Amino acid sequence: DVKVTQSSRYLVKRTGEKVFLECVQDMDHENMFWYRQDPGLGLRLIYFSYDVKMKEKGDIPEGYSVSREKKERFSLILESASTNQTSMYLCASSPGLAVYPKQETQYFGPGTRLLVL
Amino acid sequence: SQKIEQNSEALNIQEGKTATLTCNYTNYSPAYLQWYRQDPGRGPVFLLLIRENEKEKRKERLKVTFDTTLKQSLFHITASQPADSATYLCALEDGGFKTIFGAGTRLFVKA
Numbered sequence: 001d002v003k004v005t006q007s008s009r010y011l012v013k014r015t016g017e018k019v020f021l022e023c024v025q026d027m028d029h030e031n032m033f034w035y036r037q038d039p040g041l042g043l044r045l046i047y048f049s050y051d052v053k054m055k056e057k058g059d060i061p062e063g064y065s066v067s068r069e070k071k072e073r074f075s076l077i078l079e080s081a082s083t084n085q086t087s088m089y090l091c092a093s094s095p096g097l098a099v100y101p102k103q104e105t106q107y108f109g110p111g112t113r114l115l116v117l
Numbered sequence: 118s119q120k121i122e123q124n125s126e127a128l129n130i131q132e133g134k135t136a137t138l139t140c141n142y143t144n145y146s147p148a149y150l151q152w153y154r155q156d157p158g159r160g161p162v163f164l165l166l167i168r169e170n171e172k173e174k175r176k177e178r179l180k181v182t183f184d185t186t187l188k189q190s191l192f193h194i195t196a197s198q199p200a201d202s203a204t205y206l207c208a209l210e211d212g213g214f215k216t217i218f219g220a221g222t223r224l225f226v227k228a
Contacts, residue, residue: 004160035218040125042206042220043161058215090160104216105151106208108160 003027004109006091012115019078021112023091030096032074033106034058034066036087043090049074050096081116088113119144119211121219129225136194138222140207146185147209152192155204155221164205165192197226 007022025032031050035043035058045058047066055066063085067075074093078085092106120143130136140150149168153161167174167183167190174181180193194201204221211217 040220042121043218045215045217048215092160104210105163105166106161106216107163111158111160113158 004091004093004107006089006109006112008112009110010113010115012117013078013081014117015082017078017081017116019081019114019116021076021078021089021091021114023074023076023093023109024072025074025093025107026072027093027095027107028071029093029107030071031094031104032068033092033094034064034074034076035090035092036060036085037090037111038087046076081114083116086114086116119147119209119217121207121209121217123207123219123222125220125222127223127225129227130197132198132226132228134197136197136201136224136226138192138205138207138224140190140192140219142188142209146188147211149210150181150183150190151208151216152179152181152190153206153208153218155206157204161206161218194224197224199226199228202226 004025033048034046037043044060049055049068065077089112091109094104094106122141151166152164155161165181167181178195182191204223206221207219208216
């Protein structure tokens with residue numbers, strides 16, 4: 001079974017702090033994603049990566065950065081946490097198979113609930 | 118850009134009945150569409166994928182249909198059980214590596 005793990009289930013930080021959220025997958029997947037999920041808004045893509053050291057902005061990248069130094073690890077960084085970044089953060093990975101039709105089923109971690117005070 | 122609409126109101130049904138959830142999209146028909154289940158405080162879990170050239174897909178008590186004319190997918194759970202209570206998300210490929218997700222519909226199955 002694919003396993004995606006996230007470093008923390010719950011996190012409380014203060015405004016202005018630098019926050020690191022870590023995600024690790026164990027299935028040699030090419031693609032990794034970071035989403036945030038807020039009530040009524042669904043999952044919104046922050047950043048994704050389709051290869052080591054490669055990254056692409058998603059729909060809401062402002063205030064975030066990412067790092068992918070190794071294939072299995074994708075980190076989300078909040079440079080200076082703000083209260084509007086209080087949310088559930090979900091990491092996901094997908095195989096990245098170069099076949100058609102693409103079947104990019106995503107495998108999610110358990111999520112990190114971040115509270116910024 | 119592509120938008121997904123799922124009924125934001127919760128669906129309440131009696132155990133044993135069939136639950137039907139709707140997913141509508143607004144623009145081009147995607148190459149495939151997926152359904153995920155999400156329990157409170159957990160990440161979504163993949164259930165089914167249906168491609169644009171497929172009309173229907175089944176997996177045990179689950180059935181998904183995909184109507185590219187109506188730009189709609191229906192997700193059915195037959196003989197529903199209280200353990201099926203969760204939020205169900207519809208997801209579409211949005212070009213390249215991206216997938217967009219609907220906000221989900223909450224299902225409550227009463228015993």
